[in-house]
Amino acid sequence: MNLLNISGSPHVHSDESTKKIMWRVNMALVPALLVAIAYFGINALLVSIISVAACVLFQWLIEKFILKVPTTVSDGSAVVTGLLLAFNVPATVDMMWIVVIGALVAIGVAKMAFGGLGKNPFNPAIVGRIFLLISFPVQMTTWPQVGGLFPMDFDVATGATPLGAFKEGALPEGVTFMDAFLGHVGGSLGEVSAIAILIGACYLLWKKIITWHIPVAFIGTAFVFSGILWLVDSTAYMDPLMTILTGGIMLGACFMATDMVTTPMAKSGQLIFGFGCGLLTIIIRNWGAYPEGVSFAILLMNCVTPLINRWCKPQRFAN
Amino acid sequence: MKTFKMGGVHPEENKISNDAAIEVMPVPQQMVVLMNQHLGAPATPVVQKGDKVKVGQLIGEAQAFMCANVHSPVSGTVQKVDTCKDAFGLTKPAVYINVEGDEWMETIDRTPDIKRECTLEPKEIVAKLKEMGIVGLGGATFPAHIKYSIPEGKKAEYLIINAAECEPYLTSDYRVMMEHAEEVCIGVSILRKALGVPNAYIGIESNKPLAIAKMTEMAKQFQGIIVEPLKVKYPQGAEKQLINAVTGRKVPSGKLPIDVGCVVSNLGTAFSVYEAIQKNKPLIENILTVTGKKLPSQHNYIVRIGTTYNDIIKHSIGELPATTGKVISGGTMMGKAVVNLDAPTVKGNSSVLVMDEAEARRNPETACIRCGKCMHACPMGLEPYLFSSLVKNNRIEEAKEHNILDCIECGCCFFSCPANKPLTDEIRLGKNRVRAMMAAKK
Numbered sequence: 001m002n003l004l005n006i007s008g009s010p011h012v013h014s015d016e017s018t019k020k021i022m023w024r025v026n027m028a029l030v031p032a033l034l035v036a037i038a039y040f041g042i043n044a045l046l047v048s049i050i051s052v053a054a055c056v057l058f059q060w061l062i063e064k065f066i067l068k069v070p071t072t073v074s075d076g077s078a079v080v081t082g083l084l085l086a087f088n089v090p091a092t093v094d095m096m097w098i099v100v101i102g103a104l105v106a107i108g109v110a111k112m113a114f115g116g117l118g119k120n121p122f123n124p125a126i127v128g129r130i131f132l133l134i135s136f137p138v139q140m141t142t143w144p145q146v147g148g149l150f151p152m153d154f155d156v157a158t159g160a161t162p163l164g165a166f167k168e169g170a171l172p173e174g175v176t177f178m179d180a181f182l183g184h185v186g187g188s189l190g191e192v193s194a195i196a197i198l199i200g201a202c203y204l205l206w207k208k209i210i211t212w213h214i215p216v217a218f219i220g221t222a223f224v225f226s227g228i229l230w231l232v233d234s235t236a237y238m239d240p241l242m243t244i245l246t247g248g249i250m251l252g253a254c255f256m257a258t259d260m261v262t263t264p265m266a267k268s269g270q271l272i273f274g275f276g277c278g279l280l281t282i283i284i285r286n287w288g289a290y291p292e293g294v295s296f297a298i299l300l301m302n303c304v305t306p307l308i309n310r311w312c313k314p315q316r317f318a319n
Numbered sequence: 320m321k322t323f324k325m326g327g328v329h330p331e332e333n334k335i336s337n338d339a340a341i342e343v344m345p346v347p348q349q350m351v352v353l354m355n356q357h358l359g360a361p362a363t364p365v366v367q368k369g370d371k372v373k374v375g376q377l378i379g380e381a382q383a384f385m386c387a388n389v390h391s392p393v394s395g396t397v398q399k400v401d402t403c404k405d406a407f408g409l410t411k412p413a414v415y416i417n418v419e420g421d422e423w424m425e426t427i428d429r430t431p432d433i434k435r436e437c438t439l440e441p442k443e444i445v446a447k448l449k450e451m452g453i454v455g456l457g458g459a460t461f462p463a464h465i466k467y468s469i470p471e472g473k474k475a476e477y478l479i480i481n482a483a484e485c486e487p488y489l490t491s492d493y494r495v496m497m498e499h500a501e502e503v504c505i506g507v508s509i510l511r512k513a514l515g516v517p518n519a520y521i522g523i524e525s526n527k528p529l530a531i532a533k534m535t536e537m538a539k540q541f542q543g544i545i546v547e548p549l550k551v552k553y554p555q556g557a558e559k560q561l562i563n564a565v566t567g568r569k570v571p572s573g574k575l576p577i578d579v580g581c582v583v584s585n586l587g588t589a590f591s592v593y594e595a596i597q598k599n600k601p602l603i604e605n606i607l608t609v610t611g612k613k614l615p616s617q618h619n620y621i622v623r624i625g626t627t628y629n630d631i632i633k634h635s636i637g638e639l640p641a642t643t644g645k646v647i648s649g650g651t652m653m654g655k656a657v658v659n660l661d662a663p664t665v666k667g668n669s670s671v672l673v674m675d676e677a678e679a680r681r682n683p684e685t686a687c688i689r690c691g692k693c694m695h696a697c698p699m700g701l702e703p704y705l706f707s708s709l710v711k712n713n714r715i716e717e718a719k720e721h722n723i724l725d726c727i728e729c730g731c732c733f734f735s736c737p738a739n740k741p742l743t744d745e746i747r748l749g750k751n752r753v754r755a756m757m758a759a760k761k
Contacts, residue, residue: 004643004644004645004646004656004657004658004660005644005645005656005676005679005680006645006656006657006658007645007656007681007744008656008741008743008744008747009649009651009652009653009654009655009656009728009730009743010330010651010652010653010730010733010734010743011645011647011651011652011654011656011674011679012330012331012487012651012652012678012734013681013682013733013734013736013739014328014330014734014735016692016735016736016737017682017685017737017738017739018685018686018688018737018738020737021688021690021737072685072686075685116686117686117688118686118687118688118689118738119686260688260689260690260691261688261689265689265690265691265694265702265704266691266694313702314694314695314697314700314701314702315325315700316572316699316700316701316722316725317325317559317563317569317572317698317699317700317725318559318569318570318571318572319571319572
């Protein structure tokens with residue numbers, strides 16, 4: 001007779017897997033990618049492809065030749081990092097090589113040096129982005145004009161982002177809420193269109209990959225805090241609705257502050273995390289040296305995630 | 320609709336044997352009766368080699384406090400009093416009987432008449448439960464006479480009958496409700512009388528609408544029986560979760576249901592209580608489901624306790640399919656994988672569940688991505704991911720501080736883990752280590 005398998009219970013599994021989660025996140029990023037291609041043309045696609053390819057390649061090389069472990073690139077997590085990194089840089093020709101350096105930092109330093117997926121304390125894409133921002137300040141803030149599908153012209157006119165312009169004095173002429181909502185404004189590749197990001201976020205909510213807690217706390221805090229400032233002085237501070245629609249708040253709140261690995265697990269902890277991100281973002285935007293603060297805010301909150309996890313325990317059944 | 324509040328999952332229900340009426344399994348040629356079929360100490364054999372026994376005759380006597388009587392499920396001659404390996408490979412004391420005919424004790428009422436009236440006093444009911452070897456049939460096999468002897472200073476307010484049958488595949492309780500609703504209600508009334516509580520609540524998951532209708536209709540003829548439909552969510556039938564769903568009360572950590580005024584019994588137990596009290600029939604038969612996606616047919620049987628797994632398989636489906644991977648006693652969430660198919664069944668066995676090789680295989684473990692799904696699935700509000708690393712690093716004291724002993728081993732954490740980490744296994748290990756540590760400190 002055949003020998004029977006034995007194991008402890010349970011004997012069935014939900015069939016949920018890390019691979020499924022990661023590929024679903026990639027799916028959720030597609031709308032924003034399509035909008036980026038529509039607005040920034042083929043450059044957006046090329047930067048994204050190069051970023052993803054570099055992240056996957058670095059992970060594979062590190063696993064094969066340095067760690068000498070079976071490769072895990074098929075789980076799709078390096079693709080997520082690659083896409084998010086691309087979404088956080090301008091869609092310019094320069095970025096096609098600079099983003100490779102960002103990918104090396106994101107995968108090599110922020111992820112694999114800490115032990116790979118699940119063990120990294122900081123969001124890899126954000127670490128890569130901040131490294132590039134500090135190392136290549138000019139290229140990282142040279143924004144392409146929103147234009148046609150093939151702006152391969154090297155002398156492409158550079159535009160300003162709403163946030164950058166506001167830091168200099170005032171919003172660019174004629175930027176409406178609808179422009180900001182649809183993405184017809186300057187900015188990093190994947191962050192411009194709030195609607196595309198929200199479509200992706202709804203998909204993740206539907207598939208139960210993220211919960212509402214972090215995005216709502218993040219965006220809500222940013223809205224309320226900037227609203228208070230705006231009420232105090234509407235010339236010095238940006239309109240709260242414009243605040244949450246421009247820059248990286250939508251992308252950050254829906255995709256980067258919801259990264260499972262680097263954010264708290266308990267719902268209460270997630271609310272604190274989102275609140276901290278929103279607060280820090282507005283502080284950095286208004287009183288910091290940079291016009292945008294989403295990446296720094298999330299990175300700082302990543303630092304306190306272990307602390308939040310220790311503090312915010314789930315409600316025990318009976319206590 | 321009522322439900323427990325925290326955590327829970329919804330595994331595929333797979334109640335494919337729902338429509339199979341209860342059949343009677345023939346008596347096997349050889350019978351091995353384990354003396355340890357319940358929670359607690361083994362019963363002491365009171366027969367010797369060569370003794371003639373009848374069906375229902377006492378062969379193992381409960382001498383320790385936490386123990387239950389064991390009766391012969393067959394008639395014949397005692398071949399030897401020895402030991403036997405049980406379904407999970409553990410050696411247990413056992414009585415071997417050569418089956419001869421099927422001669423029952425005269426005291427047992429085998430007529431099909433249903434007896435409603437019970438004139439026994441509560442104390443007499445409890446004494447008879449002990450005499451008849453009744454144990455809880457929900458899985459824990461807790462001796463019923465101990466459960467229904469309420470300790471000094473405690474007061475029962477609720478009797479809850481667990482008919483949730485939230486485990487995938489299992490249908491034995493469902494069939495009992497469909498075919499023996501009246502006997503079950505009589506059994507529940509007897510238990511209600513034993514406790515002296517005004518109402519008994521029968522909790523049934525709403526995926527069994529026919530059973531809910533049938534029981535509700537029958538309960539109208541009885542005083543103080545309330546049928547409570549429950550949301551389909553696993554583990555709705557876990558003791559603490561069921562109490563929470565029906566009464567809203569929560570059993571504190573380390574306490575028993577009676578501490579919040581509740582007594583919970585399984586539906587199958589209520590049926591065997593009816594047979595014991597009204598028909599003088601000791602607990603010698605199980606109602607169990609023979610099921611599996613790849614089996615040619617699905618069955619529910621009434622089986623003499625002690626019939627081996629192989630006998631059951633042979634009679635019901637001939638032989639196991641060639642692609643069989645696992646045989647489980649119980650459901651897929653909390654059932655135990657059977658090691659030894661030659662072993663006899665025991666009190667409380669509810670199924671022979673045959674899983675295909677592909678179904679039985681565990682997916683390879685990957686890295687924890689700290690998604691927190693285990694934590695949100697936990698019906699006890701614990702942190703399985705944390706126990707996993709604490710136990711691996713032998714930080715047993717901390718595991719205890721994080722209430723690892725509250726874990727009910729329902730399996731929701733492992734079920735929902737996208738990294739396929741065997742969290743429930745690791746927690747079981749951790750609980751054993753915590754208990755060992757506490758025992759060493761004493």
